[in-house]
Amino acid sequence: MSETLGHAFVILDVIGLTVFAITGALVAARKEMDPVGFMVVGTATAIGGGTIRDLVLGIRPVFWVDDPSYLVISLTAALATFWAAKLFSRIFPLLLWLDALGMALFAVAGAQKAVAVGAPAVVAIVMGVMTASFGGLIRDIFCGEKPLMFHREIYATAAGIGAVAWLALHQLVGLPPLIETTIAIAVGFAVRAAAIIWGLHFPHYKPR
Numbered sequence: 001m002s003e004t005l006g007h008a009f010v011i012l013d014v015i016g017l018t019v020f021a022i023t024g025a026l027v028a029a030r031k032e033m034d035p036v037g038f039m040v041v042g043t044a045t046a047i048g049g050g051t052i053r054d055l056v057l058g059i060r061p062v063f064w065v066d067d068p069s070y071l072v073i074s075l076t077a078a079l080a081t082f083w084a085a086k087l088f089s090r091i092f093p094l095l096l097w098l099d100a101l102g103m104a105l106f107a108v109a110g111a112q113k114a115v116a117v118g119a120p121a122v123v124a125i126v127m128g129v130m131t132a133s134f135g136g137l138i139r140d141i142f143c144g145e146k147p148l149m150f151h152r153e154i155y156a157t158a159a160g161i162g163a164v165a166w167l168a169l170h171q172l173v174g175l176p177p178l179i180e181t182t183i184a185i186a187v188g189f190a191v192r193a194a195a196i197i198w199g200l201h202f203p204h205y206k207p208r
Contacts, residue, residue: 009181013109014073016102021046021074022088023099024139025081029089031143035082041142042078047071048135053110053127057117096196100158104188107132107159108166108181121167128163129156152201155192162188 024045028038047064054062064070081088088095110131114124133149133156140147149156166184169175175183194200 009105009178012101012105012185015098016105017046017070017073018077019095019098019102020135021077022081023095024135025078026085026088026092027139027143027145028078029081029085035079038082039075039078041139042081043071043074044142045135045139046074046077048138049106049131049133050110050135052134053113053131056130057114057119057127059113059117097193100192100196101185101189103132103155103159103192104162104185107162107188108184111163111166112181115167115170121171124167125160125163128166129159132156132159132162152204154195154200154202157202158188158192158195161191 021042025038025042027045028041031037033041047070050070051062051064054060064074107128109128111124111128113131114127115121119127136155137147137149162184165187166180169180169183173180
């Protein structure tokens with residue numbers, strides 16, 4: 001069972017990376033960029049958060065230098081979007097749900113990597129949020145848009161809750177690692193899913 005779950009997480013990791021690259025490239029499509037722009041924006045969206053995480057934690061080399069397959073997958077998905085942007089736009093609701101799943105997975109993975117190098121719990125939570133959402137932040141900056149994570153969207157918050165769930169299970173409960181990870185991903189995904197289904201959002205500041 002552990003081996004099966006391990007393979008499942010690898011598949012989810014690839015799906016999350018691919019979806020992040022596609023959603024980033026769709027923003028490039030809206031900005032009418034060329035193929036190079038698609039690859040830069042899409043790849044930055046897919047690996048940007050994890051790159052910043054590794055740099056902050058002092059991990060060398062960063063994950064995609066150590067394993068170039070992450071870079072290849074991101075570049076391929078982003079470039080494919082240049083020709084398939086209209087198709088991907090039609091299935092955007094599906095991409096939205098896959099993005100939510102990828103966010104939950106990356107949040108937990110970011111927290112786990114931080115704990116693995118000895119980071120305190122609060123830092124691990126921040127690293128989880130960073131891994132899941134900073135790629136989108138870089139995307140929006142590249143494309144000259146107001147970053148999504150600064151809107152009322154419950155996205156970074158869902159990532160943080162997923163990271164907190166994993167830390168609580170890991171430090172207080174002591175379940176088998178794959179079970180801890182599965183539950184934490186489910187928690188982060190559930191929070192994001194609730195926001196999507198019921199349109200939940202935070203109140204925003206209104207100047208007097």
